Amino acid sequence: MNGPVLSVPVAESADREEFRRAVLDGLSARPRAIPAKFLYDARGSALFDEICELPEYYLTRTETGILKRRAGEIGRRAGPGCALIEFGSGSSVKSRLLIEACPALALYAPIDISRQHLDATAAGLRRDYPGLRVEPVCADFMGPVPPIETGARRLGFFPGSTIGNLTPGEAIAFLRNVRGLVGDDGALVLGADLKKDPQRLHDAYNDRAGVTAAFTLNLLRRMNRELLASFDLAAFAHEAFYDEREGRIEIYVRSLKPQSVTVAGQRFDFAADERVHTEYSYKYDPADLAALAAGSGFTVAETWTDPERLFAVAYLESGNRK
Numbered sequence: 001m002n003g004p005v006l007s008v009p010v011a012e013s014a015d016r017e018e019f020r021r022a023v024l025d026g027l028s029a030r031p032r033a034i035p036a037k038f039l040y041d042a043r044g045s046a047l048f049d050e051i052c053e054l055p056e057y058y059l060t061r062t063e064t065g066i067l068k069r070r071a072g073e074i075g076r077r078a079g080p081g082c083a084l085i086e087f088g089s090g091s092s093v094k095s096r097l098l099i100e101a102c103p104a105l106a107l108y109a110p111i112d113i114s115r116q117h118l119d120a121t122a123a124g125l126r127r128d129y130p131g132l133r134v135e136p137v138c139a140d141f142m143g144p145v146p147p148i149e150t151g152a153r154r155l156g157f158f159p160g161s162t163i164g165n166l167t168p169g170e171a172i173a174f175l176r177n178v179r180g181l182v183g184d185d186g187a188l189v190l191g192a193d194l195k196k197d198p199q200r201l202h203d204a205y206n207d208r209a210g211v212t213a214a215f216t217l218n219l220l221r222r223m224n225r226e227l228l229a230s231f232d233l234a235a236f237a238h239e240a241f242y243d244e245r246e247g248r249i250e251i252y253v254r255s256l257k258p259q260s261v262t263v264a265g266q267r268f269d270f271a272a273d274e275r276v277h278t279e280y281s282y283k284y285d286p287a288d289l290a291a292l293a294a295g296s297g298f299t300v301a302e303t304w305t306d307p308e309r310l311f312a313v314a315y316l317e318s319g320n321r322k
């Protein structure tokens with residue numbers, strides 16, 4: 001039987017207030033920056049789905065290919081009767097591959113901040129896998145997650161290179177959290193984008209159709225709508241480049257001219273070429289992943305990649321496996 005949706009009730013007005021605070025703080029800070037999570041309103045999420053289909057954005061299809069090829073091995077490693085917990089589940093497309101590969105799955109618990117996504121995902125999974133216990137958890141996986149009663153060994157799942165959107169410090173903090181949640185006999189399947197030819201990386205975040213630019217600039221549109229801001233979208237540009245030394249893509253909104261903008265009743269002046277940081281997307285190599293795992297109480301049991309070595313899916317095991 002499927003349990004109710006566990007929730008951390010967050011009213012829309014509280015979300016709006018959190019957005020307002022983050023934007024006012026972020027535009028007042030130097031350098032200016034707004035947290036990436038605010039890119040994902042309904043339109044931003046739809047644009048991100050479009051990004052995943054772009055010819056230049058190899059990440060999604062490459063990871064899906066690896067998971068398809070390796071699902072059986074993942075299922076064997078996980079063993080029968082485990083509980084699958086997905087962090088930031090979105091539409092749970094990739095988790096279906098693991099749901100089908102893990103023998104006698106005890107339950108599937110998708111954790112997502114969007115109640116809408118969760119409800120749709122849970123309904124679809126219950127329809128397609130009538131015997132599966134689905135226990136959605138409505139929460140920000142970066143914060144405290146309500147207890148999940150599984151009574152089973154736990155397999156975490158964090159696909160999509162979302163780890164790359166966290167700074168190294170945030171990534172370690174998140175993985176330590178996950179390590180605590182999956183326990184001493186748990187494991188985590190982690191998807192991470194790999195370091196590679198900088199041009200290939202540059203192209204993935206500067207697609208020719210301009211979808212990534214629309215995704216970035218949608219943040220201004222969201223501020224106009226939700227915070228009564230006065231951004232002229234034509235007077236700002238998307239900027240994304242690979243910083244090889246830092247091993248990360250950096251993404252900004254850049255002002256194309258000197259201009260003033262009002263946001264939630266406050267005035268902000270922008271110089272020509274002044275930028276607002278919106279995202280990092282860190283890229284890893286196997287040594288980086290091993291260090292990340294070690295720093296958070298996991299060890300890398302296996303790393304699977306694709307023939308071009310574009311993307312990695314790592315199977316991390318808790319350090320104290322009995």
Ligand code: AVI
Nearest residue numbers: 051160161162164165212281
């Ligand atoms: C969600 N995340 C893994 C994407 C990435 O590749 O860092 C977000 C993104 N931003 C622009 N393109 C894709």
